[in-house]
Amino acid sequence: MQTRAGLGLHFRSLEAGDIASVMALEAQVQTHPWRRSSYEDCLDGRHHCWLAEAEGQVVGFVVVAWAGGDGELLNIAVAPSHQRQGVGECLLSLAVEQVKPYASMLFLEVRLSNRNAIQFYEREQFFEVGQRPNYYPSKRGREDALILARELS
Template identity: 75%
Template sequence: MVLKGYPLPEQLTTQSGAALQVRPLAASDIADVMALEARVQTHPWRRSSYEDCLNGRHHCWTVHNEGRLVGFVVVAWAGGDGELLNIAVAPEKQRHGVGKALLELALEQIKPFASMLFLEVRVSNTQAITFYEREQFFEVGHRPNYYPANGGREDALILARQLS
């Protein structure tokens, strides 16, 4: 879905110079997105969660490098706040600027509609927490037992970033 007045860039360039082709999630992409997420998440989303992107409830954009899916980001917004719901980068492309490019894409698409962007992150995901802190996110809360985990539940940190 392209937002009226906020065209989606056709291409992004990572800090390392890699060209990423950008496009909104299509029904034909869902299986590949789910396969990518299964490679990087212990508890990936169900298909219905991605289908919500197709009906406009959420917004998902995919990025491709040399014809291969290398990442995606899912966001939503309402009432002046945005939420980063999901972001994933193929393991072989992590630490190459793809995640930063996806986050910047999401921020640009959300800014006209939200003044804050929120997200939850597993307390054990120190790599992601460090990334978000570098990107000007700060801790605003804590959700006990938020995420399913092998053998139980895991807490989440709630992070936020001011957009305006």
């Protein structure tokens, strides 16, 4: 697949040997990155994680889950060196195609302060369905989450 900026991407599922590099990538872009055990949940089928590679290097990943007719986008990140070239858009579109057979809606939570991600999601047809007060730990205590959703039909 090619991104809108012409970057060639290859997608594959997360394997145990990828966890260290995925955690290193996330540490570059998140103030509170996931623990190793959250990625390990993707190996036993509870969650599903796909990596995007460009020229053999992992440049992004997405994690989703589904149950009871709803899908959840649990995590998405793109390496700083490869942001704003359409990698996130391609990862999201892959996630949507994977979740669609099992769910009619895709939900996610995002920090209220994460303006870049909110702008990204709005551009990708997500809309606000609610907020969760004090949902995330933050440098100054707790921070609210915005709940966004997108129809998958």
